Amino acid sequence: MGRKTSKSSMAILGMLSIEPMSAYAIGKVMQQSTAAFWAESDGQLYPALKQLEKEGLVRSKKIAYSTRRKKLYTLSTKGKDTLKKWLAEESQKNSIRNEFLLKLFFGANVQRDIIVSHIKKFQDNVTQQLELLKVQEEVIRTKDSEHAPYWLYSIQYGIQIAKAKLQWCRQVLENSPKEVKK
Amino acid sequence: MGRKTSKSSMAILGMLSIEPMSAYAIGKVMQQSTAAFWAESDGQLYPALKQLEKEGLVRSKKIAYSTRRKKLYTLSTKGKDTLKKWLAEESQKNSIRNEFLLKLFFGANVQRDIIVSHIKKFQDNVTQQLELLKVQEEVIRTKDSEHAPYWLYSIQYGIQIAKAKLQWCRQVLENSPKEVKK
DNA sequence: TCGCACATGTAACGCGTTACATGATTAC
């Protein structure tokens, strides 16, 4: 027990609520859609699906598409109910560990340039992320799924946050002298 | 090995770079300052400090302050060097798992009210967080430490992000019909 | 005197990542 309500399992059930998929496909879809806030590794995905099938939350069908073996998983009624129940529960807050902020917090121990370059690097990363999110947003806008509005919300969340990060970068870099030489 | 460069250890060394502290105090200070982006549990803190002492990165002194036993840890030169080296390294991105966003993403599976109430709850939490951060910001402003500017940056980061979250909440709740009864 | 904050530690457990292992198919 415990497994039944584990978040990894719920994420998998959620993916299958979109459409039947193979384990591999679930991983791929996650990478392309929820990567910014959720991801599962192979070592998690395959055993979890097996377990979920044992518990009757998903069903699998072996499919030989062009001789390549493939297991297509489908959400069972019980699985859908479990997912719904979990979705209705309040989210417990996630313990976040942000290495970048930790380094920033202890910045007084090193030369300012070092921290400034970290921030610039961070700025670059976020800028890239934001571009990606904007593309994803446009893609979702073309989709006519019941899921689409919720997907949009989560993307817009990411965009909003990314913009705030960039604003913060600008503020901090502004009030920081550029390249002080001694 | 591996432990020497573990992030938990670096967080502890960082705390000791502020001033010598007991394990218990490190935990307390983290709760009051870095809680938003970093925390360590007891089961991590005490063994890690022991290990760090074995490696010569910290030194301890037993102090009997009013008969109550207490171990005061101090950063060694080697420890400070290790910290500095780590601070100069680029941060690897943290794998974030955000349960709230995951539920939002799969929101189409349940009634809209459920998701709306999740968002409202989230909004309340962030509002509280923001208030706390503002208080912390004022406290830091009164401090005259070399650390203060960096502490301010990290707080301001939190504030910026919190505001963005609230903005997003408002946007999403606005375009959502209030309490549709069928 | 009772409960809370101070104070230190250990053990078990669960979760998640990484690396390993295998093999087919497709595009170049």
Next chain:
DNA sequence: GTAATCATGTAACGCGTTACATGTGCGA
């Protein structure tokens, strides 16, 4: 032919949380 992608799975390891265990000192 060879590299990339599709596809599934296992095993070992490390990290982190939770619960357990113990005890002091202070304020109401």
